[in-house]
Amino acid sequence: xxxxxQLTELARRAKAAARALALLNTAEKNQCLLAMADRLxxxxxxxxxxxxxxxxxxxxxxxxxxxxxxxxxxAGRVQAMARGLREVAALPDPVGRILDERVRPNGLRxxxxxxxxxxxxxxxxxxxxxxxxxxxxxFKSGNATILRGGREAFHTNRLIAALLVQAGQAALGQRFPxxxxxxxxxxEREAIPILLSLTSYVDLCIPRGGEGLIxxxxxxxxxxxxxxxxGVCHVYVDRDADPDMAERIVINAKCQRPAVxxxxxxxxxxxxxxxxxxxxxxxxxxxxxxxxxADAEAIRLLSGVRTEPPLELRPAIEQxxxxxYNDLILNVRVVNGVQEAIEHINQYxxxxxxxxxxxxxxxxQRFLNGVDAAAVYWNASTRxxxxxxxxxxxxxxxxxxxVGARGPMGLEELTxxxxxxxxxxxxxx
Amino acid sequence: xxxxxQLTELARRAKAAARALALLNTAEKNQCLLAMADRLxxxxxxxxxxxxxxxxxxxxxxxxxxxxxxxxxxAGRVQAMARGLREVAALPDPVGRILDERVRPNGLRxxxxxxxxxxxxxxxxxxxxxxxxxxxxxFKSGNATILRGGREAFHTNRLIAALLVQAGQAALGQRFPxxxxxxxxxxEREAIPILLSLTSYVDLCIPRGGEGLIxxxxxxxxxxxxxxxxGVCHVYVDRDADPDMAERIVINAKCQRPAVxxxxxxxxxxxxxxxxxxxxxxxxxxxxxxxxxADAEAIRLLSGVRTEPPLELRPAIEQxxxxxYNDLILNVRVVNGVQEAIEHINQYxxxxxxxxxxxxxxxxQRFLNGVDAAAVYWNASTRxxxxxxxxxxxxxxxxxxxVGARGPMGLEELTxxxxxxxxxxxxxx
Numbered sequence: 001x002x003x004x005x006q007l008t009e010l011a012r013r014a015k016a017a018a019r020a021l022a023l024l025n026t027a028e029k030n031q032c033l034l035a036m037a038d039r040l041x042x043x044x045x046x047x048x049x050x051x052x053x054x055x056x057x058x059x060x061x062x063x064x065x066x067x068x069x070x071x072x073x074x075a076g077r078v079q080a081m082a083r084g085l086r087e088v089a090a091l092p093d094p095v096g097r098i099l100d101e102r103v104r105p106n107g108l109r110x111x112x113x114x115x116x117x118x119x120x121x122x123x124x125x126x127x128x129x130x131x132x133x134x135x136x137x138x139f140k141s142g143n144a145t146i147l148r149g150g151r152e153a154f155h156t157n158r159l160i161a162a163l164l165v166q167a168g169q170a171a172l173g174q175r176f177p178x179x180x181x182x183x184x185x186x187x188e189r190e191a192i193p194i195l196l197s198l199t200s201y202v203d204l205c206i207p208r209g210g211e212g213l214i215x216x217x218x219x220x221x222x223x224x225x226x227x228x229x230x231g232v233c234h235v236y237v238d239r240d241a242d243p244d245m246a247e248r249i250v251i252n253a254k255c256q257r258p259a260v261x262x263x264x265x266x267x268x269x270x271x272x273x274x275x276x277x278x279x280x281x282x283x284x285x286x287x288x289x290x291x292x293x294a295d296a297e298a299i300r301l302l303s304g305v306r307t308e309p310p311l312e313l314r315p316a317i318e319q320x321x322x323x324x325y326n327d328l329i330l331n332v333r334v335v336n337g338v339q340e341a342i343e344h345i346n347q348y349x350x351x352x353x354x355x356x357x358x359x360x361x362x363x364x365q366r367f368l369n370g371v372d373a374a375a376v377y378w379n380a381s382t383r384x385x386x387x388x389x390x391x392x393x394x395x396x397x398x399x400x401x402x403v404g405a406r407g408p409m410g411l412e413e414l415t416x417x418x419x420x421x422x423x424x425x426x427x428x429x
Numbered sequence: 430x431x432x433x434x435q436l437t438e439l440a441r442r443a444k445a446a447a448r449a450l451a452l453l454n455t456a457e458k459n460q461c462l463l464a465m466a467d468r469l470x471x472x473x474x475x476x477x478x479x480x481x482x483x484x485x486x487x488x489x490x491x492x493x494x495x496x497x498x499x500x501x502x503x504a505g506r507v508q509a510m511a512r513g514l515r516e517v518a519a520l521p522d523p524v525g526r527i528l529d530e531r532v533r534p535n536g537l538r539x540x541x542x543x544x545x546x547x548x549x550x551x552x553x554x555x556x557x558x559x560x561x562x563x564x565x566x567x568f569k570s571g572n573a574t575i576l577r578g579g580r581e582a583f584h585t586n587r588l589i590a591a592l593l594v595q596a597g598q599a600a601l602g603q604r605f606p607x608x609x610x611x612x613x614x615x616x617e618r619e620a621i622p623i624l625l626s627l628t629s630y631v632d633l634c635i636p637r638g639g640e641g642l643i644x645x646x647x648x649x650x651x652x653x654x655x656x657x658x659x660g661v662c663h664v665y666v667d668r669d670a671d672p673d674m675a676e677r678i679v680i681n682a683k684c685q686r687p688a689v690x691x692x693x694x695x696x697x698x699x700x701x702x703x704x705x706x707x708x709x710x711x712x713x714x715x716x717x718x719x720x721x722x723a724d725a726e727a728i729r730l731l732s733g734v735r736t737e738p739p740l741e742l743r744p745a746i747e748q749x750x751x752x753x754y755n756d757l758i759l760n761v762r763v764v765n766g767v768q769e770a771i772e773h774i775n776q777y778x779x780x781x782x783x784x785x786x787x788x789x790x791x792x793x794q795r796f797l798n799g800v801d802a803a804a805v806y807w808n809a810s811t812r813x814x815x816x817x818x819x820x821x822x823x824x825x826x827x828x829x830x831x832v833g834a835r836g837p838m839g840l841e842e843l844t845x846x847x848x849x850x851x852x853x854x855x856x857x858x
Contacts, residue, residue, distance in 0.1 A: 019775065023798065102820055108809055110819060117831045118801070199647075203831045218628075224653060224832040245854040252856035346448065368849050369452065372547070380537055380852030389857070390539060390848070391531055402546045402632045402845040403653040404832040416831040419819070420797050423809030425674040427681035428818070 003186065007194045010182055011146065011201035014119045017177035018144035022116050024175070026093040029140055032168040032176060033089035037082035039167035040132065040160070044078045050159040051128065058152045070126040071153055081132040081160075084394055088136045091393045094411040095142045109422045114415040116142030118203035121195055122396075123148045123217055125209040128156040134206075135164055135181045137396045141414035144180040146195065146202070151187035158183055196221040203416075206409075208397050211324075226409065228374075228400040230324040231261030231352040233382040236268040236341040236367065237277055238358035245379060246357040247281050252381045253355065255288045259326045261398065262353045262385040266321060266331040268341045274298070274334045279305045286311040290328045293320045297334040321348040338363050342370040349373060351400045353382040374400050374407040432615065436623045439611055440575065440630035443548045446606035447573035451545050453604070455522040458569055461597040461605060462518035466511035468596035469561065469589070473507045479588040480557065487581045499555040500582055510561040510589075513823055517565045520822045523840040524571045538851045543844040545571030547632035550624055551825075552577045552646055554638040557585040563635075564593055564610045566825045570843035573609040575624065575631070580616035587612055625650040632845075635838075637826050640753075655838065657803075657829040659753040660690030660781040662811040665697040665770040665796065666706055667787035674808060675786040676710050681810045682784065684717045688755045690827065691782045691814040695750060695760040697770045703727070703763045708734045715740040719757045722749045726763040750777040767792050771799040778802060780829040782811040803829050803836040 001009070024032075040047065051073040058071055100112035120143045122134040131147055138145040149157040161183040168176040184191050196205055196217070205225045207217040218225050235253050237246040253264035269277055278301045285292065286307035293316040294302060302313055320331050321344070335341045338356070345354050355377035356367040364378040375385040385408060387395025392410025399405045405413035430438070453461075469476065480502040487500055529541035549572045551563040560576055567574040578586040590612040597605040613620050625634055625646070634654045636646040647654050664682050666675040682693035698706055707730045714721065715736035722745040723731065731742055749760050750773070764770045767785070774783050784806035785796040793807040804814040814837060816824025821839025828834045834842035 019799070019801065022801075104818070104820060108813060108818075115801075219651070222648070224830070226832065242854070248854060248856055256857055370448070372448065372451075372544075373847065375848040375850060377850040377852065380850050380855040381857050383857035384537060384850055384855070385848075389533065389537075391533060401653070403655065406845055407848045416835055418802065419804040419814075419836045421804060421806040421809050421813055423806065425671070425677060426809040426813070427677055428685055428810050428812035 003188060003190060004194055007184070007191060008198060008201075010184070011119065011195065011198045013179040014144040014146055014182055015201040017179035018116065018118045018142070020177035021139070021144060021180045022095070022142045024142070028172060028175070029093070029142075030089040032171045033085050033136055033140060035167040035171040036132070036136065036164045037085040037089075039163045040078055040085070041082045043159075043163055044075055047078055047156065047159055048073055048075070050155040053155045054153055061152075063152065067126055067152070071128070073128060073156060077129060081129050084129075084133050085136045088140045088394055088411070091140065091411055093140070094415050097412075099417055106426050107424060108426045111420045111422070112417050113420055114412070115418050117414060117416045119144045119146065119201055120414070121146045121148065121202055121205040121223070123192065123205065123207040123209070123213070124150065125213065126150040126153055128153045128160060130208060131157045131160040131183070132164065133394060134396055135161065137394055137411060137414060139180065141411050143414055144177070144182075146182050146184060148184040148192065148195070154187055192217065193220040196223055199223055206397055224404065226397070226399045226401055226404050228261065228350065228352055228398050230350050231263070232265045232322060232324050232348065232350040233262055233352055234266045234268055234341075234345050234349060234354045235264050235382065236335070236338070236345070236354070236356045237270060237273070238338060238356060238360065238363055239270040239272040240360035240363060241273070241357040242359060243277055243280065246277065247284060249355065249357055249379070249381050250281055251284055251288065253383055254285070254290060254330050255328070256381075256383055258328050261324070262382050263326070264330070264382055265324055266333065266348070268333050268335050268344060269298070271297070271334050271336050274301055278302055278332070282311055283307045285330065288328070290330050292330055292332050294332040295334060298332040301334070302332075324350070338366050339370075342367060345371050345373070352398070353377070353385040355380060355382050374398070432617060432619060433623055436613070436620060437627060437630075439613070440548065440624065440627045442608040443573040443575055443611055444630040446608035447545065447547045447571075449606035450568070450573060450609045451524070451571045453571070457601060457604070458522070458571075459518040461600045462514050462565055462569060464596040464600040465561075465565065465593045466514040466518075468592045469507055469514070470511045472592050473504055476502055476507055476585065476588055477504070480585045482584045483582055490581075492581065496555055496581070500557070502557060502585060506558060510558050513558075513562050514565045517569045517823055517840070520569065520840055522569070523844050526841075528846055535855050536853060537855050540849045540851070541846050542849055543841070544847050546843060546845045548573045548575065548630055549843070550575045550577065550631055550634040550652070552621065552634065552636040552638070552642070553579065554642065555579040555582055557582045557589060559637060560586045560589040560612070561593065562823060563825055564590065566823055566840060566843060568609065570840050572843055573606070573611075575611050575613060577613040577621065577624070583616055621646065622649040625652055628652055635826055653833065655826070655828045655830055655833050657690065657779065657781055657827050659779050660692070661694045661751060661753050661777065661779040662691055662781055663695045663697055663770075663774045663778060663783045664693050664811065665764070665767065665774070665783070665785045666699060666702070667767060667785055667789065667792055668699040668701045669789035669792060670702070670786040671788060672702075672706055672709065675706065676713060678784065678786055678808070678810050679710055680713055680717065682812055683714070683719060683759050684757070685810075685812055687757050690753070691811050692755070693759070693811055694753055695762065695777070697762050697764050697773060698727070700726070700763050700765050704730055707731055707761070711740055712736045714759065717757070719759050721759055721761050723761040724763060727761040730763070731761075753779070767795050768799075771796060774800050774802070781827070782806070782814040784809060784811050803827070
């Protein structure tokens, strides 16, 4: 079989497995998930051995230390995977929820009920824990997964997937649809466009990784893709903001974990309070070693300020406003009120997470309505856009799309729905 | 400007208009819709004149009578467009509905609220009424539309779109975002792939038409497409069916309006009742001039039956089971119970609408769970898959997709959602 035939067969089997999986009840799915968690922990030494093989090849290939760290498994990370599976087992089943119910004048009863999406391709980079996390979330929501991790983690991922399937088979025997969790059996790059052309079998692709990976996937896919390219998040400090609250939110949104997608990249400050607010927040940002890229007005207001260490400040260029730094770098701009803030965000932002700090409810409502983003906050940090913080339990990713799930994607966001009509012989007249 | 630049500018303006439109309140939108309806009626003679131009060109080009009928406007059809806009005005506003609300342990209040999708490209064929229907539904749900009708209806569509915009401007003045309703200003074919590559401005494409059109759109699009390719719908008559009810549903699903997507194309009959059921339903189908394409068992059971007129009966070939006839032709197959029926439907069906007739609740539940389709019915005709019949009011189309809307798409299905977080200064720790 050539690659096209091989992947078509893999996807065809995934579709059949998805149909069998959709018929398992909640207790059966949870039994499998708990068995999977146990199996991973029991096989820790085999997992570390497979991972050592990947690590040695990666070191020999000269991978960067940050990449090596993502690739590495240790006993704690294996336990974290197992814990994740147990947490998913403990979450409510998202399938079979009644979203709507109506009885028509002719007596036909219509129910809108959640169902699994079907077959989901997950494309990700070096972290092997994604294999267990994604497979667990998809399994609980009744979806078959086709997993495509980074080539550098191939041996580790292959063993994780095999252990998950073995555990499911031990738990349910023949009733476990073994092909509901499959790893793409090749590291060839051409596998991705082939898989994402199989519209008869694949229902959705969720890519997780850097903007380059996600753009490449979205460009070549013929199946729906749910994604966010990047997180260029904003905090707008309004004239009616409590300055202490504003500083606390700005520092948290930028500094608490700068490498993640819901960290702030651009601070917008209302002109009427900029002369008071910018020097004080600038001092604190300097203390935290945040470099600033600022517009002319902000530079004027900040350049006289003495800080310890001295503030690193340079003029922002147009491209900066579009940039996700994932680092201790912050754009700063002075704007004429909330409308200019909204316009800046809608032009340069990534529709991920944006916040306003103000005590004025009217201004806040304008911002919450006017900013076109997956999550908008009033008097809270952008850092809350996260499945755990939203109370969804684990998340498989964050979407900035408008069709399908938007914002953090937990179990409910991995379902579709069907309409069920129950009649007593109704016909259309 | 070349075509690429021209369409990019059009889409950029649509996006800006969508943002302005999203800020209009329900009363303002309804005022516009009612003004649009009045304007179309007032301008009936101008519309018929523009349509005459299109009709003459179409006749000269030798279009088929069925196409000419779709293209033709008359006073009744203009009134129907106006009535459609008034009905949309009367429907509840789908924007701003709270889908979910939760307060987190840290006091952060999260609301999941419906918002417009943004910019929607509608691609359709000859019927000019789609221009008003689609623009009205999108406008009420806060979405800007870019309309691309069939080239043969260009003059008619252009006038309809212009009248809608004039009416909105007369109603709201400067507050009406004129570029929220735009017609693609060229009949060039290349306009479609260009428009559907503009992922920064276009949020969704809804193609309406034959399978060829929809496949061409889905193939070239880089923006999400919500669609159904075809309707290969099934009725399964179970051993526990009431035969009178089964016959009534079968005849309705096939004959009441055979040219539409929710009409039945394949009848599946349980082997244990086939010898009783097929001859009686065969006689009625013959009376209604339905031709049958049947498997060997059904042929055996039907070929001895005397009907008036004689039954047109021939063996089905593999391709027939996949075919949407849109005509008085029906596939018939004898199956071994509900499981074989489910497998047939999942293999050959189009995931549109499928029904079981049975008095046995356990069997019905197996069917409703096992069939993977947008709408599944128990003891009711497949013909009910329709926005009006579902109580949605008008519909913009039917989706068999799993990501985004599934089944009939009314106003609610033209919305996305955003998460709104309201805090008192919460930061992430």
